[in-house]
Amino acid sequence: MILVGGLVPALIFIPKLNYFPNLIPLTTTWQIPSLLLCSMIFGPKSAVIASIAYLTIGLVYLPIFHGGGSIGYLLTPEFGYLAGFVPASLMTGTLTARTKKNNLIGLTFAAMAGVAIIQFIGIINIVVGAINSRWTQSLYELMISYSFSTVLSQLILCPAIALIAIVLKKMFFIK
Numbered sequence: 001m002i003l004v005g006g007l008v009p010a011l012i013f014i015p016k017l018n019y020f021p022n023l024i025p026l027t028t029t030w031q032i033p034s035l036l037l038c039s040m041i042f043g044p045k046s047a048v049i050a051s052i053a054y055l056t057i058g059l060v061y062l063p064i065f066h067g068g069g070s071i072g073y074l075l076t077p078e079f080g081y082l083a084g085f086v087p088a089s090l091m092t093g094t095l096t097a098r099t100k101k102n103n104l105i106g107l108t109f110a111a112m113a114g115v116a117i118i119q120f121i122g123i124i125n126i127v128v129g130a131i132n133s134r135w136t137q138s139l140y141e142l143m144i145s146y147s148f149s150t151v152l153s154q155l156i157l158c159p160a161i162a163l164i165a166i167v168l169k170k171m172f173f174i175k
Contacts, residue, residue, distance in 0.1 A: 029066070032154055033161045035085055036092050036114045040107060040165035041174060044093025051085040058082070077135060077146050080125020084118035091117055102169060107162035115154045123147055 035054075039047035058069040065073060065082065073079055092114035099106035126146060130139040137145075168174075 030157075031066075032115065032118060033111075033157045035089055036111045036158075036161050037165055037168075039089040039092035039114065040096045040110065040161070041168055041172075042093075043097060044090045047089035047093045048086055051089045055082060055085065075134065077126050077129060077137075077142055078122075080129075081118055081122035081146065083125065084121035087121065088114040088117040096165070102166040104159070104162050104166065107165055108159045111158035111161045112155060115151070115158065119147055119151055119154075 035047070035051060038050050042050075054064070058065045059071050059073060061070040063069045065078065067073070067076065067078060073082075092110050095110035095113055096107060099110060123143070126142045127139065129135055130142060135142065
């Protein structure tokens with residue numbers, strides 16, 4: 001699910017009076033939402049295993065990450081966000097398990113917590129890399145291009161992730 005989510009662009013559907021709706025592209029893919037959805041549906045243990053498998057596949061040079069893949073990806077600014085997948089899936093799955101019933105607001109906050117963890121670990125990687133001069137861009141440019149430009153889109157998708165999780169849990173009879 002995480003692999004497929006990385007290939008699908010995120011869009012907002014806005015209905016219009018004519019036959020063709022407006023589709024507004026977001027500055028993210030369904031990669032992070034797919035991870036969070038996996039955490040909400042299958043629980044923290046399965047989601048952590050899926051996250052580790054995804055990272056392993058990408059680091060042995062199957063080009064599944066946004067910029068490709070390989071062991072050299074460890075040295076890129078993007079890797080901090082990918083490293084955040086494991087704790088984010090654990091936190092999101094744990095918060096979902098503690099949410100009574102399938103509460104849309106509770107699941108939305110669980111997804112937002114996952115996004116916050118991914119962003120936090122990514123920002124730490126960018127700050128450490130900028131201090132050590134690992135990249136040619138300034139800290140400001142890195143923060144804009146890797147964090148600030150995507151976080152709003154990711155947060156906008158959180159209620160949709162929660163709603164999809166509720167529907168899929170009911171379809172598959174998952175408590």
